[in-house]
Amino acid sequence: MNPADGSLLPESRTVGVSGIQMLCAIISDPLQLTEKYKNQLDLVRQNPNLLDNYRFDKDAASSKHFERLRLNISIYNDFKPTDFEIAKFLFTEESKWRKDAKDGEVDNLYFSAFILTLFKNPEIIWLFHDTKNIDFDSGTGFDGEYLVSAGIDKTYKYLETVDNTHKQDLLNYIGETVDSCNYSQEEIDNWAKFKKEYFNIYSYPITDEIYFFYSTNEKILFLEKLPEWIKQDREWTYEELSLFRTYAKYSGDKVLEIKASELTVEKNDKGFLDDINKKELAILYIEVGQQDKALEILKAIIKGSDNKNIIRDCLEQLCKIIIINKDNINETSFSALEVIKKQQRKYRNFSPNVDDLIKDTSLIMTDEKITAHNISIANSGADGKTMSFWNSIRQWFGQTNKPKH
Numbered sequence: 001m002n003p004a005d006g007s008l009l010p011e012s013r014t015v016g017v018s019g020i021q022m023l024c025a026i027i028s029d030p031l032q033l034t035e036k037y038k039n040q041l042d043l044v045r046q047n048p049n050l051l052d053n054y055r056f057d058k059d060a061a062s063s064k065h066f067e068r069l070r071l072n073i074s075i076y077n078d079f080k081p082t083d084f085e086i087a088k089f090l091f092t093e094e095s096k097w098r099k100d101a102k103d104g105e106v107d108n109l110y111f112s113a114f115i116l117t118l119f120k121n122p123e124i125i126w127l128f129h130d131t132k133n134i135d136f137d138s139g140t141g142f143d144g145e146y147l148v149s150a151g152i153d154k155t156y157k158y159l160e161t162v163d164n165t166h167k168q169d170l171l172n173y174i175g176e177t178v179d180s181c182n183y184s185q186e187e188i189d190n191w192a193k194f195k196k197e198y199f200n201i202y203s204y205p206i207t208d209e210i211y212f213f214y215s216t217n218e219k220i221l222f223l224e225k226l227p228e229w230i231k232q233d234r235e236w237t238y239e240e241l242s243l244f245r246t247y248a249k250y251s252g253d254k255v256l257e258i259k260a261s262e263l264t265v266e267k268n269d270k271g272f273l274d275d276i277n278k279k280e281l282a283i284l285y286i287e288v289g290q291q292d293k294a295l296e297i298l299k300a301i302i303k304g305s306d307n308k309n310i311i312r313d314c315l316e317q318l319c320k321i322i323i324i325n326k327d328n329i330n331e332t333s334f335s336a337l338e339v340i341k342k343q344q345r346k347y348r349n350f351s352p353n354v355d356d357l358i359k360d361t362s363l364i365m366t367d368e369k370i371t372a373h374n375i376s377i378a379n380s381g382a383d384g385k386t387m388s389f390w391n392s393i394r395q396w397f398g399q400t401n402k403p404k405h
Contacts, residue, residue, distance in 0.1 A: 033218070037070045037073055040070065040074065041071055041075065045082075051089050053067075054067055054068050056094070056096040056097045058102070063097055063101070063104060064093070066104065066108075066216060066217040068093060068094060068108070069108045069215075069216060070216055072108075076118075076202055088116060088124065090115070091112040091115070094113075097109070098131065107215075110142070110143075111202065113128065113142070113146050114199060117146065117149035117150070117195075120151065122159075124150070125155060126164060128149075129147060129166055129173075144174070147170070148174055151188070152178060152181055152184070153185075155174075156177065210226065214246075222251075226251060229247070230244070236263065241260070244260040244264070245257070254288050255288075265278055275301050275307075279301060279313060281297060282297040286320060291336075292332050294321060295321060295336055298317055298339070299335075302343065308350070312350040315339075315340055315358070318339055319358060321333065322361045322364055323357070340358060340361065
């Protein structure tokens with residue numbers, strides 16, 4: 001349902017009556033959904049060749065990212081030691097996804113890695129080492145604890161028996177020996193407990209249905225559940241507001257995105273986020289064609305800030321307002337230009353991107369358009385102050401105050 005007006009969202013309209021009935025049954029009994037995931041896993045268990053349907057292909061339309069997640073969820077809740085090769089395959093494909101990601105969440109990679117740690121097989125250390133070294137983000141985001149998650153003693157005993165071109169790099173990272181290991185077994189055990197709690201969202205029975213539907217990309221089920229979640233009586237904490245914005249964006253409903261953003265601005269209790277939240281709301285207004293509302297927000301942010309980075313970001317949006325309206329120059333465009341001109345006089349330069357955008361606006365707001373606008377204002381009886389403003393804009397472009405004839 002569309003929370004804004006109670007109508008069905010586009011995704012829901014594409015589902016037949018029998019499909020809706022089945023989805024409603026799943027919502028009333030989520031066990032049907034989890035049973036569907038388990039059936040998919042059982043088919044793979046019976047025929048490992050079906051794993052080909054879960055491979056990552058960077059050139060394909062779908063990365064199969066969420067399909068792999070659903071299999072991992074089933075392994076997690078119906079764990080069998082014989083599933084090691086399946087879990088290993090899923091993580092290998094997820095690691096490939098990390099190198100060429102097009103959609104999805106990096107948490108799915110971490111969850112896939114966590115599933116592998118449950119098998120306590122030290123051989124996976126090379127897969128984890130490779131993933132941790134994909135790039136800088138992986139180096140910092142992929143926990144080093146994964147490397148010794150099979151157990152400190154077990155990991156080093158395994159390393160004593162194998163040769164690998166990355167072995168010394170690995171030892172340089174985790175420590176040369178058991179005694180010099182950078183992690184203690186207690187630290188690894190505590191880390192594993194934390195990970196289990198972190199991924200509790202995937203444990204059955206499902207405790208947070210809407211987040212589960214969101215995380216597994218069950219969008220139709222998510223959309224059916226969203227109105228109920230929004231209507232819940234709550235204080236709207238920072239975390240809940242963040243979730244609301246996330247859910248609204250995922251829904252694809254711009255009206256709902258704006259409502260979530262407006263509520264965030266209204267309820268914000270973290271002053272340092274005030275300008276960021278307001279700028280995000282202004283961007284949404286621009287996207288839906290409410291440039292006048294965006295203009296007022298951006299002007300207020302600039303007026304109350306002496307942070308050049310914040311002002312630069314606001315000017316970027318003001319430039320976009322002018323560019324969007326390039327074929328229909330109006331009062332909003334000229335007001336945006338006035339703010340841009342004033343800040344450029346004050347700071348001169350901002351960033352290559354924003355400076356280029358300002359140049360683009362100067363090409364749009366040509367002398368001919370400004371002059372035509374001046375004539376229109378004069379004919380309507382504009383006061384001297386207003387005319388003086390338009391003339392100052394023309395001076396900004398290095399032109400005379402005299403209108404062309």
